[in-house]
Amino acid sequence: MFIQDISWQKSLSEEFLKPYFLELMYQVDQEYSINTCFPRKELIFNAFEKCSFQDLKVVIIGQDPYHGEVNGKCEANGLCFSVDDGIPIPPSLRNIFTEINSEYDRIFVPTSGNLEYWAKQGVLLLNASLSVRKDNANSHKHLKWNVFTDAVIKKISDKKENVVFLLWGAFAQKKGSKIDRTKHLILESGHPSPLSANRGYWFGNKHFIKTNDYLKSKGITEIEW
Numbered sequence: 027m028f029i030q031d032i033s034w035q036k037s038l039s040e041e042f043l044k045p046y047f048l049e050l051m052y053q054v055d056q057e058y059s060i061n062t063c064f065p066r067k068e069l070i071f072n073a074f075e076k077c078s079f080q081d082l083k084v085v086i087i088g089q090d091p092y093h094g095e096v097n098g099k100c101e102a103n104g105l106c107f108s109v110d111d112g113i114p115i116p117p118s119l120r121n122i123f124t125e126i127n128s129e130y131d132r133i134f135v136p137t138s139g140n141l142e143y144w145a146k147q148g149v150l151l152l153n154a155s156l157s158v159r160k161d162n163a164n165s166h167k168h169l170k171w172n173v174f175t176d177a178v179i180k181k182i183s184d185k186k187e188n189v190v191f192l193l194w195g196a197f198a199q200k201k202g203s204k205i206d207r208t209k210h211l212i213l214e215s216g217h218p219s220p221l222s223a224n225r226g227y228w229f230g231n232k233h234f235i236k237t238n239d240y241l242k243s244k245g246i247t248e249i250e251w
Contacts (some may be wrong), residue, residue, distance in 0.1 A: 085152060
């Protein structure tokens with residue numbers, strides 16, 4: 027169940043040996059053996075497998091995985107805001123796509139909510155908690171996922187330069203306290219959920235254009251959103 031990607035193994039090797047992490051892995055095993063949990067166990071660390079440490083350019087922080095099922099298939103695929111092909115696009119992700127269309131003055135009607143193509147370009151789609159019980163949002167907040175993901179964020183901040191962190195909503199912004207703002211770009215706005223977006227806290231944030239402008243200014247290949 028550990029991360030298979032070699033670059034993350036090297037970067038997080040000390041973290042994997044800490045008592046809290048060993049306890050966390052035991053508790054996650056217990057949760058999956060007793061309850062129906064998402065994403066599938068082999069996809070818990072999918073965000074790290076799809077975006078290596080050395081290729082990382084952008085970090086998007088979510089709260090916890092989708093906890094629902096569609097036609098017997100779980101929505102969560104281990105990448106925050108993302109769902110597999112064939113799963114209806116969730117409202118928050120639809121608002122994300124709408125904002126991208128607005129920023130780039132395009133008319134793109136996505137047929138899939140699978141964001142793996144972002145991850146492969148260097149976008150770490152990181153949930154604060156990497157697992158959840160079915161139909162029970164934030165149900166694994168009692169586990170120490172937040173300790174682990176805080177450590178991941180600090181490691182990225184310490185060991186890399188010129189990373190763009192997209193912090194959407196109060197929860198993600200609290201996670202941003204570990205980031206060195208002198209080395210990285212932090213963009214903050216409301217959450218893309220309908221409740222926040224419809225109150226004017228999401229649309230028009232220009233985060234996707236701002237991200238690419240920053241990457242370009244540093245000589246880094248831009249993201250094809």
